[in-house]
Amino acid sequence: MPHNDLPHAEMVAKSEEVRQVLTPELYAYLISLIPTPDRYAALHTRFESSLTGYLKGIPEQVKECEEARVELNQAITVINGFSKAVSPIDPTVMNKFNVAPKPATTAAAAPLVAAEDFKIHFDKQGQPYSSVSKLAGAKGYEVWFCESDPSIESNWNFLTWSTNCQGIYLTGLNRTKTNYLRLRGKRGNSLGPWSNLVVLPSV
Template sequence: MSKNRDGGGKDDEIIRASDDLLTSLSKDPTIMQSIYDVLPNQEKLQEARDRHRSLFHQVVDGAHDKEPELEAARNDHVAKMNLVTGMATLTGKHDPTIPQKLGLVHPLTGKRSPAGGLSVPENFRMVYEGRMIIARGSAVKGARSYEIWVCEGDPFTEANWRHHATSGKINRIEITGLTPGRLYYFRIRAVGANDSGPWSNFISMMAI
């Protein structure tokens, strides 16, 4: 197998895998529809939210026998929210305004601090590994560590933010101690020997 100078040696492998996928889809056209059916629309998300809210209030009012139903409703609600926000984030690679309109990403006002010191950690993102949230980003020149701050309220109110974790590496920061079913906002900054850099964009994610 020949390789091009851009490292395209896997092209044949990708094309063969795509051929296999298309063959399977052609044999059973219902597969694609089943995939679409899993994705929640606004109506399905609203129904999941309403069921979750109703059961939550029932349990709070003393209906503790409903707790298993509440847990199932919570998990279903979170799963649907994550599907919607995940698809919106992926779509944002083609249209950045979509995740911004949903409040998933707050646009940055600048890349560097006023003094021209540490830069903003680029490619900041949050991903799930099982039920754990992992923060990742690109290393910043001159940084000795990185701070993750979290917000549970209005992310545009500075007083709502609090320090959550500090790490010497930015390629994998485990986020622990979160409450399942709660929506959080996260941001990161680089910390040097004598100063801290500007904040990244903030990202929202539901803990599971």
């Protein structure tokens, strides 16, 4: 699950893992992997200088050129990767290195589908919450409820919205009545079909 989809409590735990690993020593090592301007200039010069001999077919220069290209390509990959990594903070960095943004995936544009495993669970305090498998392309999930005949569309009302597909708490229900619930995925103004119907018995 992407970290931006994690519940707050899990996000704290994930962040603590990173905090424990990200020591000053590791940070310094990570920075050392990024080519300095002088290092990159040297890699570029080495490759450029060996290219003439490569084109002439001089054996020693062919080997030198191929090795230089491998090192230069590694440096370019690291720099491009770093520019993409910092793009959430400063998207202009990618433009400086002419790194094309990742194209939208077909899943994001694909039609939303109906969930088939919408379920209700209870926490240790007996509070109901729901879950469903992540729906491809969905940016959020709507839960609706009904206290009477679920076959009549006008009986349904919006209950809650969540960007997470797990741990969606069902607060605000009248638990003295039987509640019928259903869920659908949402992406912008696009709404997916309804999930399977689940029943929350009265207490």
